[in-house]
Amino acid sequence: MADPDPWAGFTAFAFSYIRLRNELCDVNQRLGDVLGPSRAELRDRIRNLVERAQRAGAMRTDATWEDVAFLMVAASSTGPHTLGLRAGARQWERNLQIVLDGLRRPGPAPLSGEPPALAP
Template sequence: MAAAVPAVRRLLDDGSGRRPRADARRNVERLVAAARRAAAEGGEITAHEIARRAGVGVGTFYRRVGSLEALLEAVLGEVLEEITAKGDEAMADPDPWRGFTAFAFAYIRLRNELCDVNQRLGDVLDHSRAALRDRVRDLVERAQRAGVMRTDTTWEDVAFLLVAASSTGPHTLGLRAGARQWERNLQVVLDGLRCCDPVPLTGEPPALPA
């Protein structure tokens, strides 16, 4: 997980231009990190739970971040920025397929966290997805021009395929998902998109409960 600098900066900026106290910054950093852990783990996202995870009192929570919604909006904006930055890094990779693959894995990992927070807020930052659409389109079209991705799919197809790979419930047909199920799913999707040899799968396959 990346350092929570953008979210912390948003929450500490009161418009005065004054440098925040060190203890205030530490508390906000803890709250941002706790909110992201709760979202990533599928845990309860409430002021009391986040304060507990951060090791601060509820009074400190509200004094430092104002409200649960303000904290989650800052976290959501931070995750969106991280996904966009991963797209920029992928575009800078001289190998189009390697760049796209790195983005795909980072995107799904961060998207799962993003969706947990965004669902709690009711899609308040839906408009920010335009930047993500641009990154997916650019990466797909670059890989296709380089001849490393099949050209009978569109970038819109790829967006849906990435979401399908990430949508892994813990059980299906009486089977229990492997610990890295979404990674296996994604590798199969990537091999289906690639014009070359498949890459060995990671993790273990699903199994019946013991």
């Protein structure tokens, strides 16, 4: 929320959130869902960031903050292989960039990382 550019603030949050989520997911399961109390605060942050970007005209308005929460998690859910393809380096970043481009107004940003390749 501190970034004066609503889209830049939202995308910085999205990349930080997915990176942290990927690192903590296994830890949280092993510790018995200790992150549960933080979920309400996280929902509020996502809602605030999405609504701010929408008000600024930087994000499509037909996607709800709840849609965005599911899309961010979907972008982070990559295994090392799918359909005989090997994930590219930083695959989750490419996935998230594609999701963000689908939300962004007026247009997309360049993709980061490498595309997936056929598994050896």
